[in-house]
Amino acid sequence: MRDATSNPSGDISATSGDGPLAVEATAWLVRLASGEATSEDAAALQRWRSQSSAHRQAFAEAKLLWEVLGPAGDMVRERAKVSAVQALVATNVIASRRNVKLGRRAFLGGALAASVAAVGYVGARPPFRLWPSPGELTADYRTGTGERQTIALADDVSIVMNTQTSIDIRSGAAGTRAFELIDGEAAVTAKASFEVFAANGRVTASSARFSLRRDQASVCVTCLEGAVRVNRHDQLVEVLTGQQVVYDDNGFRPVAPIDVAVASAWERGQLIFRHEPLARVVQELNRYRPGKIVLLNDRLGERDVVATFQLSRIDEAVVNLAQTFSARLRRLPGGMVLLS
Structure with a gap:
């Protein structure tokens, strides 16, 4: 994986969410959800994860996105199955099998938007607010x-x-x-x-x-x-x-008393934070940008934030926070951002 110093674009993200390790990690999740995973598969997964910290991180991130996406994206997941198994076979992660039955929980990070039109999941609050609720x-x-x-x-x-x-x-x-x-x-x-x-x-x-x-x-x-x-x-x-x-x-x-200038800052196109934990700041930023910022480090989420951000340049806030706290920032398709 690349870090900020080796990224020629200047983005402080590492490898993109559709890189080789991300694809392999997704394929492992597909296999584990298929109902046909064996003890040999489990041992092979452990060997794959033990190759490097990058492998372990890729699997953790893929699992996190799988879990937070929930039931959205059934059609997209169907499209993910073939490419995921092909990736495993091509990289010799698992042996090729005939008639592999895949579970419905496969995840494809590159098409979050397409998942909106793919499902009839309008009865509950939408994940990430990807589409409006009935109300x-x-x-x-x-x-x-x-x-x-x-x-x-x-x-x-x-x-x-x-x-x-x-x-x-x-x-x-x-x-x-x-x-x-x-x-x-x-x-x-x-x-x-x-x-x-x-x-x-x-x-x-x-x-x-x-x-x-x-x-x-x-x-x-x-x-x-x-x-x-x-x-x-x-x-x-x-x-x-x-x-x-x-x-x-x-x-x-x-x-309770409040600071009127802070509480009304959004009307002036600003977000003002005065000694708020980073987890709370991230939660607020997620209201103003498509996709989702996900904190992967609980201790990082406890860090104290004093800052003023312009809503017209909300993505700069994410970069500034990552730089301020020396956090690793990784961008994924669909507006997903991982901070660790």
């Missing part, structure tokens, strides 16, 4: 990865939708204007009475600037100016300027 598909407004959109409901109410956000316009109590946050994050500037619904909760404001972020059943409400009231079932919480509250199926968490 998002029927939303009145929706933004894609890395997109922002401003909606003026009237002269006195405006909404800024952040990346991967879906909302439905509806009526609130007594005919007041309102919307439901289906998923994602939105900032609201209201100069008149206004309501927002999200995950069995309701936010009410009459003259305020606030934001909501919904991650499935968890909702975070941040008051940027003025005051808002948050109702959930029979509980009511008031949130003032510079405060934030989170609620989920377990109820409200305590109201």
